[in-house]
Amino acid sequence: MTVAQTAYSASEPITTGLTALERFGHVERPDLRYTPEIAEATAPIFEKVKHFIPAIEWAALAPTIHAINKLKKERNAVILAHNYMTPDIYHGVADIFGDSLQLAIEATRTDAEVIVQCGVHFMAETSKILSPEKTVLIPDMRAGCSLAESITGADVRALRERNPGVPIITYVNTSAEVKAECDICCTSSNALQVVESFGVDRVFLVPDKYLAANIGKKTNVEVLVWDGACEVHERFTAEELRDYRRIEPDVKIIAHPECPPEVVAEADFAGSTAHMIDWVKTRRPEKVMMVTECSMADNIASETPDVNYIRPCNLCPHMKRITLGKILDSLVEMKEEVVVDPEVADRARTAVERMINLKI
Numbered sequence: 503m504t505v506a507q508t509a510y511s512a513s514e515p516i517t518t519g520l521t522a523l524e525r526f527g528h529v530e531r532p533d534l535r536y537t538p539e540i541a542e543a544t545a546p547i548f549e550k551v552k553h554f555i556p557a558i559e560w561a562a563l564a565p566t567i568h569a570i571n572k573l574k575k576e577r578n579a580v581i582l583a584h585n586y587m588t589p590d591i592y593h594g595v596a597d598i599f600g601d602s603l604q605l606a607i608e609a610t611r612t613d614a615e616v617i618v619q620c621g622v623h624f625m626a627e628t629s630k631i632l633s634p635e636k637t638v639l640i641p642d643m644r645a646g647c648s649l650a651e652s653i654t655g656a657d658v659r660a661l662r663e664r665n666p667g668v669p670i671i672t673y674v675n676t677s678a679e680v681k682a683e684c685d686i687c688c689t690s691s692n693a694l695q696v697v698e699s700f701g702v703d704r705v706f707l708v709p710d711k712y713l714a715a716n717i718g719k720k721t722n723v724e725v726l727v728w729d730g731a732c733e734v735h736e737r738f739t740a741e742e743l744r745d746y747r748r749i750e751p752d753v754k755i756i757a758h759p760e761c762p763p764e765v766v767a768e769a770d771f772a773g774s775t776a777h778m779i780d781w782v783k784t785r786r787p788e789k790v791m792m793v794t795e796c797s798m799a800d801n802i803a804s805e806t807p808d809v810n811y812i813r814p815c816n817l818c819p820h821m822k823r824i825t826l827g828k829i830l831d832s833l834v835e836m837k838e839e840v841v842v843d844p845e846v847a848d849r850a851r852t853a854v855e856r857m858i859n860l861k862i
């Protein structure tokens with residue numbers, strides 16, 4: 503089953519029987535001409551992205567950025583953006599950006615009535631699970647994830663039946679249905695601490711076999727795996743990294759733990775997207791290679807002009823479904839609304855809140 507085929511649809515009512523557009527009302531579609539006023543209002547944003555977005559392209563993007571930022575206020579909406587969003591989204595319209603853990607925590611903190619999740623479907627679903635009273639929109643319902651699609655709730659139930667008493671930890675990159683069946687959630691920021699929090703000899707960490715293997719190497723706990731993988735990170739190879747090191751011997755290589763263990767073994771550091779960003783910002787290596795999705799280096803380059811980025815990146819086709827145009831459509835048409843069955847959401851919330859309450 504693909505993400506787009508799950509039980510959530512744009513027009514599905516919450517409890518009122520009304521669509522989000524009916525609940526929030528119509529607004530006029532903004533005029534998207536590049537005027538001197540818009541050029542002036544968006545100049546500080548252009549300053550941050552001018553190394554990646556040429557002025558001629560900015561003239562096409564700036565009116566949409568301006569319109570989104572105005573509409574956000576009118577709709578009482580907040581934009582939560584993952585670190586893999588493109589620089590126009592990350593620097594132009596995001597209110598909060600971060601890794602999966604930071605976005606989940608922010609979803610519990612915001613006072614806004616509407617969350618526009620700029621990321622993939624499981625992230626929007628996690629926001630909805632944590633803030634069921636809020637309207638959560640995703641600009642493209644088809645933004646899925648190879649990890650989330652690799653496992654179902656029935657798979658977890660079968661795993662539990664065959665392995666009674668073994669805790670099952672789910673990586674956050676799963677559907678609400680899977681979270682509802684697991685004992686606790688984790689992200690790449692806190693997976694090791696979550697694994698060790700049970701004080702037992704064996705745990706399952708599903709569905710990313712590479713994250714599980716990488717965490718297993720750091721602990722005495724036996725970490726049992728599921729056969730899922732991130733289609734972006736599994737494409738990196740250790741050979742490729744060694745080739746880069748031969749050409750650039752002083753390059754620092756930092757990798758995401760969704761990469762295969764032999765790739766992580768070649769890296770100087772491995773961590774979540776937020777930890778990778780912090781590492782570069784604090785260490786300031788002269789040359790760095792971020793072994794992860796392409797937009798990461800683009801997004802922090804303007805804040806780290808002294809760092810040279812070597813870019814063997816892979817694009818996440820799901821993350822890249824989220825564009826400025828679709829974010830604007832989301833706010834104008836109040837689509838596409840993420841709805842989670844309340845009974846499933848309650849059980850999934852327990853798993854996510856257990857993780858947040860560990861405060862690691």
Ligand code: 13P
Binds near residue numbers: 601689690773775
């Ligand atoms: P983090 O941002 O939590 O490291 O996750 C990376 C990722 O692949 C999200 O889809």
Ligand code: SF4
Binds near residue numbers: 622646675733
């Ligand atoms: Fe899923 Fe990998 Fe894309 Fe993240 S980068 S959304 S884990 S496919």
